[in-house]
Amino acid sequence: xxxxxxxxxxxxxxxxxxxxxxxxxxxxxxxxxxxxxxxxxxxxxxxxxxxxxxxxxxxxxxxxxxxxxxxxxxxxxxxxxxxxxxxxxxxxxxxxxxxxxxxxxxxxxxxxxxxxxxxxxxxxxxxxxxxxxxxxxxxxxxxxxxxxxxxxxxxxxxxxxxxxxxxxxxxxxxxxxxxxxxxxxxxxxxxxxxxxxxxxxxxxxxxxxxxxxxxxxxxxxxxxxxxxxxxxxxxxxxxxxxxxxxxxxxxxxxxxxxxxxxxxxxxxxxxxxxxxxxxxxxxxxxxxxxxxxxxxxxxxxxxxxxxxxxxxxxxxxxxxxxxxxxxx
Numbered sequence: 001x002x003x004x005x006x007x008x009x010x011x012x013x014x015x016x017x018x019x020x021x022x023x024x025x026x027x028x029x030x031x032x033x034x035x036x037x038x039x040x041x042x043x044x045x046x047x048x049x050x051x052x053x054x055x056x057x058x059x060x061x062x063x064x065x066x067x068x069x070x071x072x073x074x075x076x077x078x079x080x081x082x083x084x085x086x087x088x089x090x091x092x093x094x095x096x097x098x099x100x101x102x103x104x105x106x107x108x109x110x111x112x113x114x115x116x117x118x119x120x121x122x123x124x125x126x127x128x129x130x131x132x133x134x135x136x137x138x139x140x141x142x143x144x145x146x147x148x149x150x151x152x153x154x155x156x157x158x159x160x161x162x163x164x165x166x167x168x169x170x171x172x173x174x175x176x177x178x179x180x181x182x183x184x185x186x187x188x189x190x191x192x193x194x195x196x197x198x199x200x201x202x203x204x205x206x207x208x209x210x211x212x213x214x215x216x217x218x219x220x221x222x223x224x225x226x227x228x229x230x231x232x233x234x235x236x237x238x239x240x241x242x243x244x245x246x247x248x249x250x251x252x253x254x255x256x257x258x259x260x261x262x263x264x265x266x267x268x269x270x271x272x273x274x275x276x277x278x279x280x281x282x283x284x285x286x287x288x289x290x291x292x293x294x295x296x297x298x299x300x301x302x303x304x305x306x307x308x309x310x311x312x313x314x315x316x317x318x319x320x321x322x323x324x325x326x327x328x
Contacts, residue, residue, distance in 0.1 A: 009108040010074030012096070013037070013081045017049060017115040020122040024052030030115035034058045038078040041065055043092075044085035049115075053083075067095025074108040128204055131184045146186055153182045165310065183207065217241055239274060251275045263306040265295035273300060 013033055017026060026034075026049075034040055035058060042050060043064040053060045060083065065073065070092070073080050082092070099105045134141045156178045163171040184204055193201030218241045221228035228234045248254065251271040257264065272279050281293055298305040 008075075008077035009071075009106045010076065010078045010080070011109040011111065012070060012074055013079065013111045013113050014093075015081050015083050015113050015115050017083075018118045018122070019048075019086060020118050020125050021116040023048035024055075026115040030113060031056070033079075033113060034081055036079065037081040039073060040081045040083065041070075042083040042085075043089055044083075047083060047085065049083055064089075065092070067092055067099055070096070071099060071105065071108060080108075127180070127184055128188075131181075131188050135185075135188050141185075144185070144189065146189060149182065149185060149189075153179075153186075156182055161310075165307075165314070251277065260306055262291065262295045262309055263304075265292045266299040266305050269296035269299045 015030060015033070017023075017030075034053065034056075040053065040058055040060040042060050042062055045062040050060055050062070065082075070080060070082070082089070084092075096107075096110065100107045100110075136142065156175065160172075160175040160179050163175040187202070187204035187207050190199075191201050191203045193199045216223045218238050219234075220226040220241065221234065221237055226237060228237055251274075252268065255264070255267050255271065259267070281289075281296055283289060295305040298308060
């Protein structure tokens with residue numbers, strides 16, 4: 001008597017897709033596998049991929065198989081593709097793992113096939129989505145205004161600078177996130193256009209679009225026909241295009257007077273020096289004029305006086321702590 005030929009266990013394909021990519025935009029290997037499969041199963045009847053699969057002629061069954069049922073469906077060398085729900089169908093994958101670990105079942109080949117991948121920057125879409133929900137549902141966040149949040153923007157900017165100066169990479173990543181949150185939060189508020197009567201709403205896409213256009217315009221050596229081989233030449237391009245955009249009546253236009261004093265003095269000195277204006281520093285009594293002269297000198301020498309003073313102040317702080325008996 002001839003022994004019965006062993007039953008081929010077949011193949012299970014778990015087809016995943018990023019929710020950050022539009023449904024239906026699947027890779028070519030994914031479409032090939034779907035079309036060649038003996039069965040395509042999807043536990044979620046509202047899965048966003050289903051309409052596109054059916055439009056492409058792929059018959060997808062909306063069923064929730066157990067691990068045992070899925071293994072049996074593959075018997076005879078059949079290929080079954082499972083399109084998991086957004087939660088990943090943990091019960092199914094755990095059941096398959098237990099069956100494989102038992103050693104008593106001839107398991108089908110198991111393949112994880114990514115149908116689409118996250119693009120760089122895709123987590124920014126998650127941030128926008130989370131911020132949208134917080135704005136709608138959080139009692140505090142839903143009442144915030146641009147003016148009310150202004151102080152937090154200043155605080156987060158300073159904390160970012162501190163993380164950079166400390167050289168703490170983990171802290172830097174967190175503080176960059178906090179600054180990014182301010183951008184997204186203000187953009188979400190602006191989308192409603194309710195702070196001022198007649199205010200024109202704009203969204204985070206408008207904010208991003210504006211800076212993209214600005215960057216392209218101010219980098220003609222990258223996106224246009226001009227050339228720049230040195231940082232100095234790049235700066236010349238930047239200043240020239242910026243001046244053409246702004247059409248300022250004075251070199252002092254656009255300099256925020258609310259910034260720290262040393263930074264303000266250095267910025268004014270930079271504008272004067274770049275424009276070649278013969279404006280001598282004002283003279284007067286008091287430490288203010290002395291600091292002004294020192295800030296202008298530092299700027300001319302390529303030194304950021306604000307950062308230099310902070311570095312000296314941090315050294316002073318360390319000396320104070322050492323005198324108090326604190327380590328580090």
